[in-house]
Ligand SMILES: Nc1ncnc2c1ncn2[C@@H]1O[C@H](COP(=O)(O)OP(=O)(O)O)[C@@H](O)[C@H]1O
Ligand SMILES: Cc1ncsc1CCOP(=O)(O)O
């Protein structure tokens with residue numbers, strides 16, 4: 665298991681970041697953005713509950729015929745290829761096109777991107793539709809950046825997030841997206857700047873769909889501050905990690921952490937974010 669990083673607090677920067685994270689969570693709570701999620705069957709419940717507990721409004725609509733009416737009305741779109749099929753891919757692409765055309769941010773979760781040629785091609789086609797943010801684990805971001813099918817652990821990562829920093833930077837530069845790599849340290853980059861969010865607990869990897877859910881939370885945070893996408897992405901990752909840390913104090917294992925994580929995300933207050941957020945520049 666990856667260990668926590670050598671985070672060193674630098675006062676003014678740390679304060680700026682934690683205030684930003686709190687401001688964005690407060691705005692999500694007050695504006696309750698509508699987030700369309702086209703996601704895998706495994707994640708639907710946890711993702712919707714994550715968005716609700718953060719104050720956003722989830723809608724798991726994915727039927728092709730509905731998208732022209734619905735997608736232009738949402739505040740952000742989250743596309744997750746976890747249980748990809750030929751039937752769903754056209755809806756993912758159309759929703760991304762509609763989001764792009766209507767100026768709405770959209771976030772891609774390239775689950776298991778390197779697991780098969782079909783999946784990799786689909787992810788690369790989605791990247792061509794200009795996601796605002798791409799969030800994956802280390803192995804997914806490396807596969808996507810190299811555009812190659814890789815030896816895989818499926819949806820889980822066989823790399824540390826820090827192994828994927830150069831891949832994340834090159835993917836960000838090639839795609840124009842902000843790229844986030846989750847792990848013990850969550851990495852966020854625009855291709856030049858690299859920021860680390862050092863919150864979370866390792867037990868979060870033992871709950872399925874925590875990665876999917878934080879991707880949807882990123883969509884919610886970005887929807888309320890489209891001009892600071894990197895900051896919104898790092899803030900969402902940090903807030904979700906803090907909820908994991910708080911939840912872990914009450915949990916006995918993955919199942920109770922799942923419940924306490926959602927409760928903690930719902931209850932998290934300003935003092936908690938200001939004292940627990942650990943976001944810092946890595947470059
Ligand atoms: N070793 C770790 N320590 C602390 N938090 C972690 C660790 N690994 C992952 N996380 C957190 O768990 C969540 C899911 O990340 P991850 O497991 O990398 O995604 P995925 O489920 O897509 O593989 C993220 O919020 C991430 O920050
Ligand atoms: C287990 C599984 N299989 C296909 S999608 C999925 C959920 C993956 O969720 P996460 O990427 O958040 O671990």
Ligand SMILES: [Mg+2]
Nearest residue numbers: 775819875876
């Ligand atoms: Mg994942």
